[in-house]
Amino acid sequence: MADLAKVAGVSKITISRALSDSPLVQRETRERLQALAHELGYKLNVSARNLRLRRSHTVAVIVEMKPSHDRTMLDPYPLILLGGISQELTAHGYSVLLTTRQGATAAAVQAADGLILLGQGSRQDAVRRFDKLGLPMVVWGAPGDEHIVVGSDNEQGGRVVAEHFIRLGRRNPVFVGNPNHPEIFERLNGFVAALAKHGVKPLLIRRDEFTLASGGDAMHSLMDRGVPFDAVFACSDLLAMGAIRALNTLGCTVPGDVSVVGYDDMPLAASFLPPLSSVRQDWQEGGTLLARKVLALIGDQPQQSETLPVELIVRET
Amino acid sequence: MADLAKVAGVSKITISRALSDSPLVQRETRERLQALAHELGYKLNVSARNLRLRRSHTVAVIVEMKPSHDRTMLDPYPLILLGGISQELTAHGYSVLLTTRQGATAAAVQAADGLILLGQGSRQDAVRRFDKLGLPMVVWGAPGDEHIVVGSDNEQGGRVVAEHFIRLGRRNPVFVGNPNHPEIFERLNGFVAALAKHGVKPLLIRRDEFTLASGGDAMHSLMDRGVPFDAVFACSDLLAMGAIRALNTLGCTVPGDVSVVGYDDMPLAASFLPPLSSVRQDWQEGGTLLARKVLALIGDQPQQSETLPVELIVRET
DNA sequence: GCAGCAAATGTTATCGATATCTTGATATCG
DNA sequence: CGATATCAAGATATCGATAACATTTGCTGC
Known part of the structure; x- marks a missing residue:
């Protein structure tokens, strides 16, 4: 900026003002200086400005x-x-x-x-x-x-899925996810509370990973334990997809025997086979x-x- | 830093040196000053340092x-x-x-x-x-x-898929993607060159979008035109998945009638139905x-x- | 006892931009 | 015509750190 000032025959501060479009500099001067700066390839030193202005943008x-x-x-x-x-x-x-x-x-x-x-x-x-x-x-x-x-309304997320299951006549829903995670805990809360209104108590299968494998694994352990269930609310689409695959392998049909809802509505959810129901966040x-x-x-x-x-x-x- | 110096009864530069672990400051002094800085919650002003050192890290x-x-x-x-x-x-x-x-x-x-x-x-x-x-x-x-x-070796990517198709005895492969994109152009190059060695010339279906819909669409237009083909190399897994779905709808089996290979090996590729073959980049x-x-x-x-x-x-x- | 040197710390200048306060020149008004 | 307002531009100080040079102190060795 000092160099520019020397070339232009004005003072540094005038350059500074001109480049920041300050009305304190006459329009002609301003435009001349801006053109000059551009021509000489002048680059503002951001660190210096940040220091002076005490903000970094x-x-x-x-x-x-x-x-x-x-x-x-x-x-x-x-x-x-x-x-x-x-x-x-x-x-x-x-x-x-x-x-x-x-x-x-x-x-x-x-x-x-x-x-x-x-x-x-x-x-x-x-x-x-x-x-x-x-x-x-x-x-x-x-x-x-x-x-x-x-954040998105995770409690509402749990609630709408619960209501969906109730509407479908499901009475033995399962929740798959990691309730230690605050957001997922809220989903569980909403889910449990909404189900309770209809006298239904869901089963919680704790899974920490959000993977396909984990979803499948959850279904297997459910089957092994012989617990009856007719609906799965998975905390991510991947968990849901893994669950559906596993259910198919285990001889269950979706949505015939079991309803499944995922979370996040990733683009692939729509073209999964069968197309996956899911909760979408914006x-x-x-x-x-x-x-x-x-x-x-x-x-x-x-x-x-x-x-x-x-x-x-x-x-x- | 000036404040710190005043409190500690030393000069600014000594503070600066102490905080950057300079051996120019006696160990005891250094540790005392570091402790003091921590205690008073001193925070280095990054803008100032950047300005002085002429680099921003x-x-x-x-x-x-x-x-x-x-x-x-x-x-x-x-x-x-x-x-x-x-x-x-x-x-x-x-x-x-x-x-x-x-x-x-x-x-x-x-x-x-x-x-x-x-x-x-x-x-x-x-x-x-x-x-x-x-x-x-x-x-x-x-x-x-x-x-x-x-970048990853896109030409190699095209080549390995070509060789794979040849090994499977495919003679009418199709390439789906946007060759204007330099990386995809390379894949096409490798694909075409490797096929040429076996006297095979692929068909190019230009698609700009990397979506499921686009992949399906490509298959439909192929079928409409009545062009015979027995292999599809899609430039993304989504294109490939869309293509497979469309082929199924159109009465083709994968991999019976048509082989399909995608690109990127996204995690879902492995659990697609049928599991998708794909080129993986690291x-x-x-x-x-x-x-x-x-x-x-x-x-x-x-x-x-x-x-x-x-x-x-x-x-x- | 003092040159000579090393270790520990201090002084000053500097990085590049901008806020604040001045200054000089021109315009306005009674 | 002189006093004040207005405008354009400059001078200086400052943001907070660090490099280069300077100084003090203590010690070695002859």
Whole structure:
């Protein structure tokens, strides 16, 4: 900028003003300087500006990201939220600093103007760690009173599936998933509560992995134990698909003998054989909302937690 | 830091040295100052350091990311590469600045120490735009001579599928995909060349979308035209799955009448019915390599393009 | 006892941009 | 015509860290 100023025969500050379209500089001068800057290939030094302005126009997104081949694809939801987040932040001139939990100690995170936590980052211990940074922060997941949380309505998710099963006349439903995970716990809650209204008590099969294998395995162990069941609510589409395959192998028909509903409505659900019924969350909207809230917080506008509705897509299972 | 210095009764620079574990400061002093800094909750100002050191310890990853519900999931590969990239960069104290092409004009990108381009960013016009920034840059995709490219061996991918078809005695293979895309063009090349050695000439069905619908559609149009074919090489697993479904509907059996091979070996491929044969790329490794090369370039070590081998997973289609 | 040197710490300048306060020139008005 | 308002541009200080150079202190060896 100093060089530019010398070439143009003005002072640094005039250059600064001209480049930021300040009305303090005469239009002609401004345009001349802008043209000159462009011509000389001048690049603003962001670090210097950040230092001076005491803000980085950057939001750190902290993701729980396991590197294994399946995991990344099987559990891609944090990454999908990224789409909405990135779009919204970019539109407001902010950048996304992507970090895993391990990397979050890196200095760069402290430079961020705000924080978005995705994935199991919602685990309380993890969240508190970032709390200490004192940055505007929004968390994806199940609502609690400690933080500003955006998430889809997992309780509603459980409820609509329960009602669906009741409507179908199912009396022995099974829930497959990991209730230690707060979001899944909410689904279970909604499921159990809605069923209770009809005097039905579901069976809980705890599975920690969100894999096809795990879903199949759950069905096998159910059959082995000889427990009667006529409906399965799986906490992810993959669990559901694995379950259906296993049920077929075991001689059960879906949806004849057993109804199955998955979660997330991944694109493949629709073309699974048979087409899978599933609960759909609006990730794009979730991401957008997360971003919007951090930006608002950064702008000192108080925010509240918010829950997004889900939708049961009834197909053939 | 100045405050800390005052409290500790030393000068700023001593604080700076102590906190960066410089041996210029006596061990006792160093430890005392570190403890004090921790106690007072001192946070390094990254912008200031970046300014002074003229580097940001940040690598910008520019992704072609479409926001639609399907797209993100259907075409998640840029996001998967992110896993490897992020892991490797983090391990070396670097951060990942995630940007879409639109957002790449944002100032923050210029502050990065290096650039990684993913997705269709490999389109020449886009790549050149970033070239001008003069930053160390590595591109994912098909090798060209202009840039340093990391990618999987798409030609080999085409070749192994061709050989597989020949081995099965197929004489009328079809290629489904968008050859405008450089990576897919390479697959086509390898496919055609390997088939030619056996006197076989494949049919090309151009499809731009990587969706189930598109795959089905391709099969329908083939049948309508009455073209005989006995093998399909689809450029993505989704295309392949769509094709198989359509073939079944049209009264063809897979793999009886028609062999089908997909690409990417997504986790679901294995549990598709019938289990899908597919070409697998090692995304994790690809990401790691991308990151490693940018880091090397940043460290002024010259680098070359590199191609990763792929593997044909033969299942039942 | 003092040159000479090493170890530990301090001083000053600097990275590149911008906020605040001035200054000088022109316009406006009674 | 002089006083004040208005506008354009400059001077200086500052953001928070660190590199380069400077200084102090304590010690060795002759």
